[in-house]
Amino acid sequence: MKKILVVFFCMNVFWAFSQKCTYNIQGTILDFHDGTAIDNATILIKNTNKFAISDSKGNFTISNVCNGKITLVISHIGCKTSEKTIKIDGNYTGKFLLEHHSEELEEVTLKGKIVVKKVASLSETVLSKKMLENYSAASLGDALKEIAGVSSINTGNAIVKPMINGMHSSRIIVMNNGVRLQDQEWGIEHAPNIDLNSSESVSVIKGAGALAFGSDAIGGVVILNPKNPIRKDSLFGSTIAGFQTNGNAYNMATSLHKTYKNGYFIDANATHKRFGDFRAPHYFLTNTGSKSTAFSLNGGYKTFETGWNIFVSSIANEIGILGASHIGGIQDLVNALNRQEPLIQNEFSYTIDNPKQDVTHFIAKASYFKRFRNIGKLTLQYDFQENQRFEYDRRIGDNRFIPAVDLNLQTHTATADFLFDAKNSWTFQSGALFRFQENVANPATGVRRLIPDYQKTDVGVYTTIKHEFSENWLFDAGLRYDFNFYGVKKFYQTSRWNALGYDVLFPELVIQDLGTQLLTNPELSFHNFAFSLGAKRTLSDENSLLFNYTMATRPPNIAELFSDGLHHSAARIELGLLTLNSEKSNRFSMSFLKENSSSKWQIDTYVNAIQDYIFIAPNGTEQTIRGAFPKWEYRQTDALLFGFDINIQKEFSENWGYSLNTSYIYAQDTENKMPIIDMPPFQMRNSISYNNNDWHGFSSTLISEFVGRQNRFPDFNFNQFIAETNTTVLVDISTPPNAYHLFHINNTMNFDWGKHSKIQVSLNINNLLNTSYRNYLNRLRFFADDLGRNFQLQIKINY
Amino acid sequence: MKKYIFLFSSLVIMSLTSCSSEDPEIVNEEELITTLRVTLTPQGGGNVVTLQLQDLDGDGPNAPITTVSGPLQANKTYTGVTQVLNETESPAENITLEVEEEGDEHQFFYTFSNSIATVTYSDQDKNGRPVGINFNLTTTSAGIGNLTVVLRHEPNKTAAGVMAGNITNAGGETDVEATFNLTVN
Numbered sequence: 001m002k003k004i005l006v007v008f009f010c011m012n013v014f015w016a017f018s019q020k021c022t023y024n025i026q027g028t029i030l031d032f033h034d035g036t037a038i039d040n041a042t043i044l045i046k047n048t049n050k051f052a053i054s055d056s057k058g059n060f061t062i063s064n065v066c067n068g069k070i071t072l073v074i075s076h077i078g079c080k081t082s083e084k085t086i087k088i089d090g091n092y093t094g095k096f097l098l099e100h101h102s103e104e105l106e107e108v109t110l111k112g113k114i115v116v117k118k119v120a121s122l123s124e125t126v127l128s129k130k131m132l133e134n135y136s137a138a139s140l141g142d143a144l145k146e147i148a149g150v151s152s153i154n155t156g157n158a159i160v161k162p163m164i165n166g167m168h169s170s171r172i173i174v175m176n177n178g179v180r181l182q183d184q185e186w187g188i189e190h191a192p193n194i195d196l197n198s199s200e201s202v203s204v205i206k207g208a209g210a211l212a213f214g215s216d217a218i219g220g221v222v223i224l225n226p227k228n229p230i231r232k233d234s235l236f237g238s239t240i241a242g243f244q245t246n247g248n249a250y251n252m253a254t255s256l257h258k259t260y261k262n263g264y265f266i267d268a269n270a271t272h273k274r275f276g277d278f279r280a281p282h283y284f285l286t287n288t289g290s291k292s293t294a295f296s297l298n299g300g301y302k303t304f305e306t307g308w309n310i311f312v313s314s315i316a317n318e319i320g321i322l323g324a325s326h327i328g329g330i331q332d333l334v335n336a337l338n339r340q341e342p343l344i345q346n347e348f349s350y351t352i353d354n355p356k357q358d359v360t361h362f363i364a365k366a367s368y369f370k371r372f373r374n375i376g377k378l379t380l381q382y383d384f385q386e387n388q389r390f391e392y393d394r395r396i397g398d399n400r401f402i403p404a405v406d407l408n409l410q411t412h413t414a415t416a417d418f419l420f421d422a423k424n425s426w427t428f429q430s431g432a433l434f435r436f437q438e439n440v441a442n443p444a445t446g447v448r449r450l451i452p453d454y455q456k457t458d459v460g461v462y463t464t465i466k467h468e469f470s471e472n473w474l475f476d477a478g479l480r481y482d483f484n485f486y487g488v489k490k491f492y493q494t495s496r497w498n499a500l501g502y503d504v505l506f507p508e509l510v511i512q513d514l515g516t517q518l519l520t521n522p523e524l525s526f527h528n529f530a531f532s533l534g535a536k537r538t539l540s541d542e543n544s545l546l547f548n549y550t551m552a553t554r555p556p557n558i559a560e561l562f563s564d565g566l567h568h569s570a571a572r573i574e575l576g577l578l579t580l581n582s583e584k585s586n587r588f589s590m591s592f593l594k595e596n597s598s599s600k601w602q603i604d605t606y607v608n609a610i611q612d613y614i615f616i617a618p619n620g621t622e623q624t625i626r627g628a629f630p631k632w633e634y635r636q637t638d639a640l641l642f643g644f645d646i647n648i649q650k651e652f653s654e655n656w657g658y659s660l661n662t663s664y665i666y667a668q669d670t671e672n673k674m675p676i677i678d679m680p681p682f683q684m685r686n687s688i689s690y691n692n693n694d695w696h697g698f699s700s701t702l703i704s705e706f707v708g709r710q711n712r713f714p715d716f717n718f719n720q721f722i723a724e725t726n727t728t729v730l731v732d733i734s735t736p737p738n739a740y741h742l743f744h745i746n747n748t749m750n751f752d753w754g755k756h757s758k759i760q761v762s763l764n765i766n767n768l769l770n771t772s773y774r775n776y777l778n779r780l781r782f783f784a785d786d787l788g789r790n791f792q793l794q795i796k797i798n799y
Numbered sequence: 800m801k802k803y804i805f806l807f808s809s810l811v812i813m814s815l816t817s818c819s820s821e822d823p824e825i826v827n828e829e830e831l832i833t834t835l836r837v838t839l840t841p842q843g844g845g846n847v848v849t850l851q852l853q854d855l856d857g858d859g860p861n862a863p864i865t866t867v868s869g870p871l872q873a874n875k876t877y878t879g880v881t882q883v884l885n886e887t888e889s890p891a892e893n894i895t896l897e898v899e900e901e902g903d904e905h906q907f908f909y910t911f912s913n914s915i916a917t918v919t920y921s922d923q924d925k926n927g928r929p930v931g932i933n934f935n936l937t938t939t940s941a942g943i944g945n946l947t948v949v950l951r952h953e954p955n956k957t958a959a960g961v962m963a964g965n966i967t968n969a970g971g972e973t974d975v976e977a978t979f980n981l982t983v984n
Binding site for chain 1: 952
């Protein structure tokens with residue numbers, strides 16, 4: 001025992017001799033990104049109780065520090081706690097950087113209510129993962145209808161294109177994990193190739209003000225964000241399995257996330273959906289089945305200072321088009337219009353027959369970012385996309401296996417962006433873009449090309465500024481310039497070329513005369529400017545007002561310029577116009593926001609004056625050997641649109657909640673003094689929900705969806721002689737269908753499963769009363785009713 | 800650094816590919832029907848009557864041209880044959896052969912105004928239903944009227960009246976539609 005005591009004593013003496021505890025650490029705590037001092041940070045020497053707190057200049061002192069290696073633990077509210085090991089062999093002076101960055105914080109809290117706004121003065125709405133999961137079996141366009149002012153333009157129920165304040169297709173930018181989707185978005189029957197299940201959240205910015213994405217988003221921007229990686233060692237995932245009675249459909253989506261403390265992460269997603277023929281209340285919609293398979297991998301490394309990301313995604317959609325909608329000539333259209341029910345009504349089947357679409361989209365992206373102390377963040381990105389579209393028509397013989405449309409679109413994009421956020425009240429962002437795109441139309445289809453071969457080059461530069469003028473006023477502004485060049489090689493029928501007057505206007509474009517056809521080489525350049533100015537006025541803790549003015553220009557897309565051919569599904573000949581200019585939008589918007597613990601109000605109002613608005617409308621008929629067809633031509637006019645979108649969410653008690661979504665738009669062709677075609681009618685969605693956490697998180701929502709009749713529509717009806725019946729009839733292709741009112745109910749419950757897993761079960765019933773209705777913005781409304789009642793059971797397992 | 804090389808090289812590749820644009824190939828239009836020809840041969844002798852609809856620019860802006868070689872005789876039965884051709888090819892492609900081969904998915908319909916004549920089918924598809932390539936046309940008394948010839952793809956042959964030649968319930972998709980002004984003397 002004595003021995004031990006002696007040894008112990010000696011050790012202490014030895015210790016006392018070698019350990020000098022008289023040194024001081026003097027340091028300053030600074031914000032990494034702007035170099036400003038951080039006060040009230042706690043600096044603790046690990047495994048001791050020695051600590052200090054930084055003063056208003058960020059300075060601190062810890063005295064009587066012993067020599068040797070020590071670890072400082074620096075923490076501060078709103079900052080990531082950092083540890084730093086230093087060697088003490090004398091007095092130590094140093095600077096310590098804390099990752100004090102609101103943007104990063106907000107990204108993490110995105111799952112909650114706080115939104116990282118891309119443009120402070122524009123209305124931006126986010127759909128959370130929880131909401132998106134309700135649409136696991138549906139499409140992006142369906143999910144976005146949760147947002148007031150967002151509707152959709154459909155071809156049947158599988159091809160759903162989002163529409164923001166009446167604008168769709170090329171007027172909307174879709175960003176999927178930082179990649180601007182290039183998937184032949186010009187066509188109304190081309191739905192965005194997106195697997196909603198791989199996104200953590202989706203946000204919608206109304207209007208073109210988000211200039212970092214482009215100068216041409218006259219409608220707005222849809223942003224799909226993947227899961228933001230967390231820096232800790234974890235592996236988790238979820239699987240959703242669903243079944244629905246309408247279409248005997250099943251869907252499955254699995255996602256896995258692996259994250260590491262050192263900043264590496266990898267996410268994998270896989271989705272498969274299969275639908276058979278859908279059913280309207282009184283009959284089957286033959287050949288409306290579809291199949292969708294999607295995979296994506298998103299991985300990389302992310303710390304506060306630097307990171308990289310590689311994203312690969314592939315989606316294949318095979319979509320049947322309602323059999324009864326494939327017609328030839330006006331006489332068939334008249335027959336379809338006169339019939340109450342579609343002509344082709346077969347028994348239920350999973351078979352996807354012609355006419356159908358078979359579209360695959362592939363994305364590969366690599367990006368890299370680095371933060372520079374006291375300056376900001378640099379991001380570089382390259383992405384490649386390939387979109388392959390096959391459309392099969394009803395054809396004779398072996399040709400039925402050959403697509404009538406076979407388009408391959410490849411796009412390369414390189415971007416560089418720099419975010420200057422070093423100054424607290426000022427934020428600048430600047431960037432440049434280079435894009436090259438090539439479209440090849442396969443001649444082996446045996447059908448003249450609807451869309452010609454082309455190469456397109458885009459170059460863009462932009463700057464945006466955000467300034468916090470005072471606590472109550474925030475200003476933002478942006479400027480962007482884009483150059484677009486189209487090099488097109490197109491065969492025109494000589495008769496068409498002459499009929500359009502191009503033989504007089506553009507004789508120099510002909511590079512080869514093949515008798516009945518001409519090979520031409522139009523080369524078109526467009527210079528597009530965009531400018532945005534806005535302010536956010538904070539009225540109180542709860543209330544704020546947003547004002548924004550944006551001038552944006554959009555060049556005509558390839559379909560608007562060069563479409564040429566017969567669309568069977570619409571029984572119309574569509575013709576582009578070579579002389580189209582860019583359209584220019586002047587949009588002024590004002591929003592009122594109110595948010596407190598029990599309610600949320602968002603009222604958006606806007607006026608959008610669009611000069612040279614490009615649209616397609618009927619212009620007479622053309623006689624072919626199949627009979628007469630209405631001829632639809634792209635043209636330009638001046639348009640004036642204004643409207644409002646209102647969203648109110650209110651919680652009456654812990655259990656009861658209410659929400660309202662309503663929107664109205666007025667759209668007028670001011671040049672021809674008539675309404676603009678294909679504008680969404682007034683709509684209102686009311687819902688009452690009941691939640692009870694004690695009953696396994698039970699939640700039930702009853703939704704009433706009212707869609708009015710569009711009473712403002714242009715009259716493009718025409719008289720046509722029908723040889724079969726030897727009569728002249730009025731072909732009514734303009735009158736919108738009647739208003740309709742649908743009810744839906746959604747129920748959800750949660751159960752624990754084992755220690756770490758949770759099961760969520762939902763049972764939704766759409767169109768509860770099995771109401772027959774037709775939607776003005778569904779191109780197949782001439783042929784059949786929309787969907788009838790649908791029971792949808794979905795099980796989600798989190799692990 | 801590798802990333803910059805990658806970015807740079809991809810930009811170079813892009814600009815290179817953008818220079819090498821070859822002229823696209825012209826599309827050889829399959830199953831294009833430019834011409835419908837009905838040949839009516841009077842039974843027991845007389846003048847052969849030919850009805851033709853021709854649209855050489857297909858879906859182009861030029862309207863089809865209709866020709867009728869002469870009048871029909873009253874109270875006479877004609878043996879009828881209908882042909883569909885693609886005359887943009889040389890020699891012209893006879894699409895009637897494909898229609899015949901897939902007779903169960905096609906049917907010609909002959910509809911008259913003013914009851915100047917009637918048509919009975921004289922051919923059958925593999926299911927024993929009419930196709931209408933071959934038919935007999937019997938005129939009634941003298942008069943003028945229209946004959947509308949329609950080729951339907953995927954008609955519902957079992958619907959009421961369709962097999963007898965009534966197009967009303969046929970449905971399907973129109974491949975050819977031609978109207979001829981006929982005179983019966």
